[in-house]
Amino acid sequence: MKYVFTLLLFLFVLARGIAQESDKGKVTIKGQTYDYIIDAAGDTLIMAGLGEVSITSLRSFESEEDYKKYRKYRRYAYSVYPYAVEAVRIFKEVDAITNDIKKGQKRKYIKTLQEDLEEKFEAPLKKLTRTQGMLLIKMIERELDTPMYDLVKGLRGGWTATYWNVLGGFYGHHLKEGYIRGKDPMLDIVLDDLNLTYGQKKP
Template sequence: MKLFFKYMILPGILLFCGMGSVAQVVKTTEMAGEEVHMLESRVINGDTIPHIVLAEVKVVPEWKYRSNRERRKYNRFVKSIKVALPYARVAAHKLEVINANLARIENEKERKEYLKKAEKKLFKEFEKPLRKLTFSQGRMLIKLIDRETGDTSYDLIKEYKGGFSAFFWQSVARLFGSNLKDEYHGDREDHMVEHIIILIDNGML
């Protein structure tokens, strides 16, 4: 992905100097009442040298704002994504579980009963918190569901509830300025959203 770059640090001899960054590979033991720090090592060409496996470093360039209006848009997106992204990822996980269970049910009647119970359970769990979403957060959630599941909200409703239900809820969404058929394109119109998600996932926002 072009939004960040992976840098590899060239191999070298790293001397232990008590740095916090190497704490995870330093073993501490007690010997004669004193702490002894032992660094992992490797033997290369007969020489024993200290060896540390460094974590991958992801560098994400700052977003270059073209105007104050775009800066405000970016900040609004940050707030909406922080609220909507966890729900989208929970939805993706729930969908995986539902699909795995459906794969084990061959009887069509039992499949419908299972989906009905699953829907009731989901409504009980998420109806109240989702009602608290703002319009912008709701529209963002629709986009992120497509990002996390690979299917639009419309397609998911159509697959599990039928074409009529999908048409009905699409009509309702349209009344509130939303579109259940919205797709996510992180490399095009949703480039800013993708940038923010990468920052969030890396603990930078």
């Protein structure tokens, strides 16, 4: 047992000595290749880029009511965040794909897409609260800089957009209005902390 320990210790020291002979190199970790350097103390430092990070200052609120509203919005926004990211991706993808095709082909494509999306998202989306639904809509409108009414109209036509606008009105969702910065400061604060294009390929 002592022999094995001594051998491992020797191999460690040998490997460290070899590494020190080269100030930099490459190492593969879980299939990803990274550059590394050896500092003056002989420590190996792996050079890797970090993903996007959102840094915000401590919040201050004028009232307890504002603080509770912020906490509620923040909790609900993160719960619907994956759906917002997917919706933004789909809207952009559909716009790019159907931009140069005939109306008949566009309707057929969107109908097939709708059937796939209903199967995947209908059940979880039905469980959203009114506030969660509002946040989801505002997140999409803010990212695409377009009212939900216009997004639906572009995909399904004016009649469908009007139907959903009227129905949304019963739940306090005004789909023609769009996202208006400053109307709800707590909403602005929460949405400023979210990046819906994270992980998506930029054009």
